[in-house]
Amino acid sequence: MLYALADCDNCFVSCERVFNPSLEGKAVVVLSNNDGCVVARSQEAKALGIPEGLPFYQMAERFPGKEIHALSSNYTLYGDMSARVMSLLRASAPDIFVYSIDEAFMMLGDSKYIAFDAKAWGEELAAKVRRWTGMPVSLGIAPTKTLAKVASKFAKRYPGYHKCCVIDTDDKRLKALALFPVADVWGIGRRTAARLEAAGIHTALDFTRLDAESVRRALTITGLRTWQELHGQDCIALEHLPRKQTICTSRSFPKMLTTKAELTVPISSFAACCAHKLRQQHSMAQYVTVFISTNPFREDLGQQSLTHTIALPAPASSDPEIAAAALKGLDACFRSGFQWKRAGVIVSGTVPEDELQTSFLDISPEQKMKFTKMSALSDKINQRHGDESLMIASALRPKDPETGKGTTFRNSILHTRRSPFYTTDIRDIIEVM
DNA sequence: TCTGGGGTCCTAGGACCC
């Protein structure tokens, strides 16, 4: 088997640049929700030494006098751009696995039996994605996924590869591994890297020279798989699970919250979001977990992290059922006297919706049917008219006496530097004068 | 003042059963 990994270069920054070419060649960073910290950096920003995860408020003092363009994240835009890139990849390979918003593995079959110029194919594909979507992508092609990852990093790093690096011989493999820091290997995280470095293992090649048994003992079966993949043995299976086993929606708050009543709005909203994700993958959940936690950076304040899990009487996926359970969970775990900074809802124990077993403990079949129909209708309305056109009342904050407007949790998240919804909202479409 | 969000897999240890 030969794998091609396609990886968008500096994905979020590249999405922004497609619609704002004046950002080209400049140091650009994209920030997390509430403009909290840096989640994506342009090449120029990386060259300045801006680390990933840097709190935005520290940027000015850490990088004085530098011209850095900071943008709020616009996930609607990134999701749409990603879908465009993926559709081009899908049209170019028989079988693809979308691994994340910015990367996908393409299965290219067995090179031994197919006359195939991987290098030419990859260069052409990268050029086509750039031409048709504006997004720069790098391709790595190799007999295992871990080696394809290595190859894609070379394709990114050295322009001489023309966006595509192929590792298809043992000679190339050994040369690449000798130049590749072990800390950058897919599957070797910060902790493991530190341990390996301490033992004098610096490159991926050093790592492959360890014997298999000691790797397994020290790094468990997962570490051994990485070792085997670097040797060229294809052993990391990626399959789309039929459904996610857990689904989580969580956010930090722009301001800390103190009362249970204040938490009701975000918790209801997170619950409805989880319910929606459940319905999208055609499944139902058996458990609903709520968690609330204080701000770990405020050492001057009392710290607390509380969680409570509710077992549903029967699997559910409607907004009202999930939200009711979540609020019950909030009720059970809430304690006053703390400043809550972050909360979330996790639904777990998912089962396919068509395998639903009725239970005498559950709400009546008539009521269940009503909730199911209502959810399907609200999904349709929200798809046509925009998210949160229709929502459960508990996710709506009471009207502000000054403005007379009710607000949703999502509207309270700060995105003061967000770009327009160029591709998904007709009001934001680019005009050419 | 301001510090992200959403997943998966593996292992160890405890509870429980036979």
Next chain:
DNA sequence: TCTGGGGTCCTAGGACCC
């Protein structure tokens, strides 16, 4: 009342990914 050991299931925590 005393005793052993093996299997399974569940959970918490750690590590990793993007």
